[in-house]
Amino acid sequence: MSVNILLYKITLVVYLTATILFLIDVLLRRTSLGKYARGALVIGLLVHTATLATRYVEVGQTPVANLHEALSFFAWMLIGSYLLLDLRYRLDSLGVLVCPLALIMMIAAGIIFYEVPNPNPMLDSWWFPVHVSLAFAGYAVFTLAFLAGIMYLLQERMLKTKSFSGLYYRLPSLDILDTINYRCLSFGFPLMTMAIISGAVWANQAWGGYWRWDPKETSALVTWFLYAALLHGRLNIGWRGRRAAIVAIIGFIFLIFSLFSVNMMSAAHNFESFKGLQ
Secondary structure, eight states, rough: HHHHHHHHHHHHHHHHHHHHHHHHHHOOOOGGGGHHHHHHHHHHHHHHHHHHHHHHHHHSSSSSHHHHHHHHHHHHHHHHHHHHHHHHHOEEEEEEEEHHHHHHHHHHHTTTTTOOOOOOGGGOTTHHHHHHHHHHHHHHHHHHHHHHHHHHHHHHHHHHHOOOOOOGGGGGOOHHHHHHHHHHHHHHHHHHHHHHHHHHHHHHHHHSSSSOOOHHHHHHHHHHHHHHHHHHHIIIIOOHHHOOOOHHHHHHHHHHHIIIIGGGGGTTTTTGGGGGOO
């Protein structure tokens, strides 16, 4: 067993532990377990970082060139973004959603594990790690906005129906959830913008053109306009609460569709095109 695979399995176990602790903390209201869940998540992130580092050494490039690596990198960005947000808001209830989602991505990535490919010369550009890091950071932040939107709609429904489950008493207020939605949008939109720009520069170096209306590029642009409309609505029209939550959810659906489904139709962005020369 390679060091990378061993670290990967340890990461899975630690993330599973953090998930269980967060679930017990929130659903059974054992608030003392929250700090242990965070501690486990920090340890998991550190081990996950080492996992990505060893994979980088093995493949000789930023480890996002296939679906296994992309899912792992996405989960890493998601956990890191959550922990940064948690420093400000202490959101155990958000951890209940983030941890299982990251764990599912890691399990899926483990199932479709790929052997180390030969380095692809197309990826031998410093624009590649810049582009993918910005893109996945944006994906992670928008995922948090999506989860905050789900929590907002869930709590709003409980208030309207006056049906209060145990989860209700651990959810942040509607105002805090709306603020998180806006904060994530404020950080995620510039990240997505810079990802598109850096991707265009990289494309010009790799293929001799900044924009080719590839399905991936087109879907990314549509998603960018959707989030731009949400940001404009919040800043200039006063969109808040339910409407902002719904648009954040719709934006995330487009984002995931663009990331995975459209990649299958893209000549330049599908994972097969990133494989090294055999």
